[in-house]
Amino acid sequence: MAWFSLVIAGLFEVTGVLSINKLHRDKNISSLLILLTSFGLSFLFLAYALQTLPMGTAYAVWTGIGASGGALLGMFFYDESRDWKRIAFILLIIFAVVGLKLIS
Known part of the structure; x- marks a missing residue:
């Protein structure tokens, strides 16, 4: 359950990052509320995962x-860059995350 919670926390983190861009463009209260809610839920799920998983791994x-x-x-x-080098390094991050799961 902790790993599931950690993945949910990561997805809310992604939503929070996207909402930063939305707030920068729109500058309204609903964009701010989405940002605060996304990061709040991200931290909540992360805190739950940290009850079981090692801090460094989580x-x-x-x-x-x-x-x-x-x-x-x-x-x-x-429309950010889709350069093959950028994609390769993103894949390295993903492989590292999977690797941490496999050894934990």
């Missing part, structure tokens, strides 16, 4: 999901 997985998810969605929705 934090690395959480930030890995947030970083790679934010980068991938930036490429899909905001």
